Amino acid sequence: MTTQRDKGTITINDIARMSGVSKKTVSRVINKSPSVGANTRKQIEKIIEETGFIPNPQAQALAFRRSFLIALVYDNPSPQYIANIQRGVLKALEGTRFQLVLRPCDRAELNYHDKILSFVQQHNPFGLIFVPSMSEDIELSRKLKERNCHFVRIASVDLTDPAHQIKTADAEGAKLAARHLAQLGHTKVAHIHGPELFQSTHERRDGFKAGLAEFGLSLAPELTIEGAYTFDSGVKCATTLLHGKERPTAIFTGNDEMAVGVYVAARKAGLRIPQDLSVVGFDDTPIVSRIWPPMTSVRFPIRDLGFDVATLLIDSDKMPPAQQRTVPQIVELDLIIRESTTAPVSEIR
Amino acid sequence: MTTQRDKGTITINDIARMSGVSKKTVSRVINKSPSVGANTRKQIEKIIEETGFIPNPQAQALAFRRSFLIALVYDNPSPQYIANIQRGVLKALEGTRFQLVLRPCDRAELNYHDKILSFVQQHNPFGLIFVPSMSEDIELSRKLKERNCHFVRIASVDLTDPAHQIKTADAEGAKLAARHLAQLGHTKVAHIHGPELFQSTHERRDGFKAGLAEFGLSLAPELTIEGAYTFDSGVKCATTLLHGKERPTAIFTGNDEMAVGVYVAARKAGLRIPQDLSVVGFDDTPIVSRIWPPMTSVRFPIRDLGFDVATLLIDSDKMPPAQQRTVPQIVELDLIIRESTTAPVSEIR
DNA sequence: AATTTATAGGTAACCGGTGTCATAAAGCAA
DNA sequence: TTGCTTTATGACACCGGTTACCTATAAATT
Numbered sequence: 001m002t003t004q005r006d007k008g009t010i011t012i013n014d015i016a017r018m019s020g021v022s023k024k025t026v027s028r029v030i031n032k033s034p035s036v037g038a039n040t041r042k043q044i045e046k047i048i049e050e051t052g053f054i055p056n057p058q059a060q061a062l063a064f065r066r067s068f069l070i071a072l073v074y075d076n077p078s079p080q081y082i083a084n085i086q087r088g089v090l091k092a093l094e095g096t097r098f099q100l101v102l103r104p105c106d107r108a109e110l111n112y113h114d115k116i117l118s119f120v121q122q123h124n125p126f127g128l129i130f131v132p133s134m135s136e137d138i139e140l141s142r143k144l145k146e147r148n149c150h151f152v153r154i155a156s157v158d159l160t161d162p163a164h165q166i167k168t169a170d171a172e173g174a175k176l177a178a179r180h181l182a183q184l185g186h187t188k189v190a191h192i193h194g195p196e197l198f199q200s201t202h203e204r205r206d207g208f209k210a211g212l213a214e215f216g217l218s219l220a221p222e223l224t225i226e227g228a229y230t231f232d233s234g235v236k237c238a239t240t241l242l243h244g245k246e247r248p249t250a251i252f253t254g255n256d257e258m259a260v261g262v263y264v265a266a267r268k269a270g271l272r273i274p275q276d277l278s279v280v281g282f283d284d285t286p287i288v289s290r291i292w293p294p295m296t297s298v299r300f301p302i303r304d305l306g307f308d309v310a311t312l313l314i315d316s317d318k319m320p321p322a323q324q325r326t327v328p329q330i331v332e333l334d335l336i337i338r339e340s341t342t343a344p345v346s347e348i349r
Numbered sequence: 350m351t352t353q354r355d356k357g358t359i360t361i362n363d364i365a366r367m368s369g370v371s372k373k374t375v376s377r378v379i380n381k382s383p384s385v386g387a388n389t390r391k392q393i394e395k396i397i398e399e400t401g402f403i404p405n406p407q408a409q410a411l412a413f414r415r416s417f418l419i420a421l422v423y424d425n426p427s428p429q430y431i432a433n434i435q436r437g438v439l440k441a442l443e444g445t446r447f448q449l450v451l452r453p454c455d456r457a458e459l460n461y462h463d464k465i466l467s468f469v470q471q472h473n474p475f476g477l478i479f480v481p482s483m484s485e486d487i488e489l490s491r492k493l494k495e496r497n498c499h500f501v502r503i504a505s506v507d508l509t510d511p512a513h514q515i516k517t518a519d520a521e522g523a524k525l526a527a528r529h530l531a532q533l534g535h536t537k538v539a540h541i542h543g544p545e546l547f548q549s550t551h552e553r554r555d556g557f558k559a560g561l562a563e564f565g566l567s568l569a570p571e572l573t574i575e576g577a578y579t580f581d582s583g584v585k586c587a588t589t590l591l592h593g594k595e596r597p598t599a600i601f602t603g604n605d606e607m608a609v610g611v612y613v614a615a616r617k618a619g620l621r622i623p624q625d626l627s628v629v630g631f632d633d634t635p636i637v638s639r640i641w642p643p644m645t646s647v648r649f650p651i652r653d654l655g656f657d658v659a660t661l662l663i664d665s666d667k668m669p670p671a672q673q674r675t676v677p678q679i680v681e682l683d684l685i686i687r688e689s690t691t692a693p694v695s696e697i698r
Numbered sequence: 699a700a701t702t703t704a705t706a707g708g709t710a711a712c713c714g715g716t717g718t719c720a721t722a723a724a725g726c727a728a
Numbered sequence: 729t730t731g732c733t734t735t736a737t738g739a740c741a742c743c744g745g746t747t748a749c750c751t752a753t754a755a756a757t758t
Contacts, residue, residue, distance in 0.1 A: 059714035
């Protein structure tokens, strides 16, 4: 590690000298502390403005024991999902002094808690953002709270601290999918859900069942199988379903990645979408319009969620606890109907 | 900004006290400086090992004037590309103390140079990673070098400092695509390239032309049009091409995103792939196997490149300049033939 | 043996901010 | 006017490391 001498930057000492006060007073102005005379403050602010002085983040991090890093913690099999979250978060961080750092995880690893905790301990991030399924790890969030670490979450279930969460109405979204298929006349519907580890899996599956129930339908156990939220698992599960003796006329999947897998499996089985098989995905990622036919999917405003959750994190610090939300903001989902769903052939006959 | 008191962490002072030396000596051990006795060193190393002490990154950043942040700088229209680069880079950074921070840019903005430079000035990143098309901005790299800032690039052309670059043989890759189509018997081939701003655009286009030339073919100007490396632009350009009076029997695109756009346009025009139209993409991103038929594409080992370029950045510091490469490492591309290419119908008749 | 030269290690200042506490001036009640 | 708060500000140590420089001892040279 070599040092770089870069004497161009202006420091708090320069500002102090220029305004004829101690650096502590400048520090007070920077941090909007009280007990600074109105005139003094104004003058210092003017000089800061003119010089374009920005406090050194490393120095502040050291003194505050808190850096300007915001970590995005994820273990999500869908690259599209992550890409969109990133965009939203980055948008929210634009113009602030915060930096987005990536903290991918592998929940299959035994020591992933330790890895995150050691990251927190070492780098003192300003805060963490958790997205599903990382966001559902209650034990982890407990440990973080113990360490007095800020974090916010996107999750479909209520967790320990509702003030720092954005809740997504996954069950309601899945219900929309169920209603849509039921209204089209499907009775033999299948569901490829995610790993049981994910809370969203339960939310979506239960919501889907509830939606079917409204029409007197039920989800047959043999038509309900577990995928891994990945494309490959989608192909595999769909292949199983389509070659079973009770072939479904419609498949609802826990996310888009798996739905795309269904497309491929259907193609290989010689089935046409939507004539022979209707497909409904979940997330409404960009891929829905890149495949043929364009896919009906439950719109999950991932990018907006990223923006909102990052904003929540940044603002949480400014607000006194009393003003903070005590109930998670709930984001409703909606169904975008495209061309992958139609009435089942049997109904037409 | 509130402070968090977290007296759990062990510091260099603790290590110094425990080993009965001054903190300076511990610092020497940490930084592998000479003039530390073999015994002393061993003993201090042992204590560091036992306590699991890790120097505080913020403090080091402040003293070194250099943080442990590595910024990925990109202005790339393809999310798949970025997602893969990220994976590779993260893989290389795993187990190190470096953090990956995201620095998306918009080259259309007038002040994007200033934004990057101000980021560098404020956060003193360890280094920057540039991917196309950001990597092709020679003016920017000049400014960064002036500021004595480390960076590495992935680019298809030689730039100012070959030691810190991984060069991709884009032209050769495109040549493979051309040969493949020519060998299948296509004579009326089209090319949708990227923006002229991107060097890769020229490399790929020229390589493609050269490949065709080997078979006595040429790329007609009216069948060579500019896209934006985005899906939408792919649809638009392909629609234009397919409705022109000289409809091509094959289209080679500058990246996969646009190739997927070609699929959609072909579908809308009632053309079958590959029977009526062969398509060759570039990048070989995961989407090639998620669409139908699976797409022939020039494999661009994006993830590996991310890994390699990050490794190059980390290591560049360890090596004395003399040992450093003086020629860019060159990565060859290959063509993955799938089902989107076949002989043109006219040949069969 | 005296002198020079390495080597091992320490001290103090510094990187650029912040917290704590003291202090002077100003405001206000008695 | 005196005495007590409140307000504005500065001095100084500290956050956890580093560099620059200095000293003491051991090894090498003459």
